[in-house]
Amino acid sequence: MSMNRIVLYYAFTPLPDPEAVRLWQRALCEKLGLRGRILLSKDGINGTVGGELNAIKQYVKATREYPAFKKMDIKWSEGGAADFPRLSVKVRDEIVSFGAPAELKVNEDGVLGGGTHLKPAELHRLVDAKKASGEEVVFFDGRNALEAQIGRFKNAIVPNVATTQDFVNELDSGRYDDLKDKPVVTYCTGGIRCEVLSSLMINRGFTEVYQLDGGIVRYGEEYGDAGLWEGSLYVFDKRMHIEFSQDAKTIGKCVRCETPTNKFENCSNLVCRNLTLYCADCAASPATLRCPQGCEADEAEATAAGAA
Secondary structure (H helix, E strand, O other): OOOOOEEEEEEEOOOHHHHHHHHHHHHHHHOOOOOOEEEEEEEEEEEEEEEEEHHHHHHHHHHHHHHHHOOOOOEEEEOHHHHOOOOOOOOOOOOOOOOOOOOEEEOOOEEOOOOOOOOOHHHHHHHHHHHHOOOOOOOOOOOOOOHHHHEEOOEEOOOOOOOOOOHHHHHHHOHHHOOOOOOOEEEOOHHHHHHHHHHHHHHHOOOOEEEEEEEHHHHHHHHOOOOEEEEEEOOOOOOOOOOOOOOOOOEEEEOOOEEEEEEEEEEOOOOOEEEOOHHHHHHHOOOOOOOOOOOOOOHHHHHHHOOO
16 A cells, blocks of 8 residues: 655745746656645745655655755655645745745845744743743744634734735734734744744844744644644645644634534635634534624525424
């Protein structure tokens, strides 16, 4: 029986010809039967691809042979090509869409002016050291608010953002100005969003900014659910979420009845289709698989559901 894997990776590095890299990456993935999503820009690469284990190993080896990607960190997880609808390889202005390409500066060593990288053990040492001196480390979620509904660092600040592009306005709003003189640790799924977010925060006067190296994925590999993380990790493929151990808490709540859940479903209203948390019971009927405000089932649907 063949084994399958998914790899998550990124590298901030100058790419003089991202279109040429796109053509090479697409041909390589097609040859190896991989599926997933790869974004390229003048500032680097950001990808998640899945496939048969040996094919993934060949892909990683070939990609790292390109000098700019030689030191690229690769995060492995369960899954495969079937977790993605297709292969998508595109060139964009940004490899993570903050809507601020002019602010980002990179060289061969990565992002310039970003936060101090902390490995998971270094994060714990920082928290302990600050606590000993009477300070508290502020955890700042660098993901969309939806992702944080099912998992986050304990007592983290979760900005009310629907997309990554909302962060610039959120930072410029003044809501977090009281954090500018405090130790702030940014975190996200694999680390890439914090590379940019931490630099945006420093540009706006935050004085002590850190970023979790390797993101939640690396932290979960080292500490599982026995550390500062709680809940499930949202992922952007058919899996929807992963857990680091059997001890993972379920911190999400059904939008209709508040039963604990980590399952996202699309609203059954075809005009809406918003991705929202539902428990198994509420997701079982189109009449209750609806957003509580604005998408309630009509009388005929409710009657039909009751008869069933």
